[in-house]
Amino acid sequence: KQEVTQIPAALSVPEGENLVLNCSFTDSAIYNLQWFRQDPGKGLTSLLLIQSSQREQTSGRLNASLDKSSGRSTLYIAASQPGDSATYLCAVVTGGFKTIFGAGTRLFVKA
Amino acid sequence: KAGVTQTPRYLIKTRGQQVTLSCSPISGHRSVSWYQQTPGQGLQFLFEYFSETQRNKGNFPGRFSGRQFSNSRSEMNVSTLELGDSALYLCASSLPLTGPNTEAFFGQGTRLTVV
Numbered sequence: 001k002q003e004v005t006q007i008p009a010a011l012s013v014p015e016g017e018n019l020v021l022n023c024s025f026t027d028s029a030i031y032n033l034q035w036f037r038q039d040p041g042k043g044l045t046s047l048l049l050i051q052s053s054q055r056e057q058t059s060g061r062l063n064a065s066l067d068k069s070s071g072r073s074t075l076y077i078a079a080s081q082p083g084d085s086a087t088y089l090c091a092v093v094t095g096g097f098k099t100i101f102g103a104g105t106r107l108f109v110k111a
Numbered sequence: 112k113a114g115v116t117q118t119p120r121y122l123i124k125t126r127g128q129q130v131t132l133s134c135s136p137i138s139g140h141r142s143v144s145w146y147q148q149t150p151g152q153g154l155q156f157l158f159e160y161f162s163e164t165q166r167n168k169g170n171f172p173g174r175f176s177g178r179q180f181s182n183s184r185s186e187m188n189v190s191t192l193e194l195g196d197s198a199l200y201l202c203a204s205s206l207p208l209t210g211p212n213t214e215a216f217f218g219q220g221t222r223l224t225v226v
Binding site: 034036041042043044045046049089091097098099100101102103104 | 144153169214216219
């Protein structure tokens with residue numbers, strides 16, 4: 001059974017700091033991994049999608065990596081800003097089109 | 112390009128009632144998935160529809176059901192509501208033909224409160 005874990009559960013950093021969010025999964029047989037952002041009470045905003053054959057994806061200040069063999073992905077946020085404060089979720093798509101989410105990392109960037 | 116639209120945004124229902132939630136996917140998307148999000152359980156997969164067929168189902172009781180119409184719009188129904196059904200219900204749509212290797216886009220959700 002696929003399980004997705006995100007560490008840390010919460011993180012508070014000063015503005016301008018670079019940070020890394022971690023996502024691990026127990027079954028390496030995934031089709032893809034996607035990172036999302038969720039603001040309180042809102043839906044999810046897609047940040048980056050990494051196909052199973054890819055190692056990383058970049059969008060602006062965000063960089064996501066994927067290491068299937070070790071069951072790990074990281075989301076790197078450069079030069080963090082207060083507007084980055086949100087919950088970040090990772091999700092893997094397994095066989096049979098099931099999407100499994102991690103519990104998320106709550107990020108607070110202090111001005 | 113319009114995003115995923117969920118209606119209504121907020122609902123208050125009484126225990127024992129039933130409720131229907133609606134999701135209109137992005138134009139051209141034929142896969143629609145539903146999720147339940149609660150503080151205690153996080154995001155849990157309910158079911159996925161593709162071309163009007165339920166392709167996958169999560170571990171929820173039969174009170175939770177759904178359907179998809181020919182225009183890809185989807186509805187989710189919960190019967191005999193329980194207090195524990197209070198949650199944010201999210202739907203996501205994605206492109207059709209490439210299976211799971213596609214990006215999922217989420218709606219803003221429907222906040223259901225059962226009293």
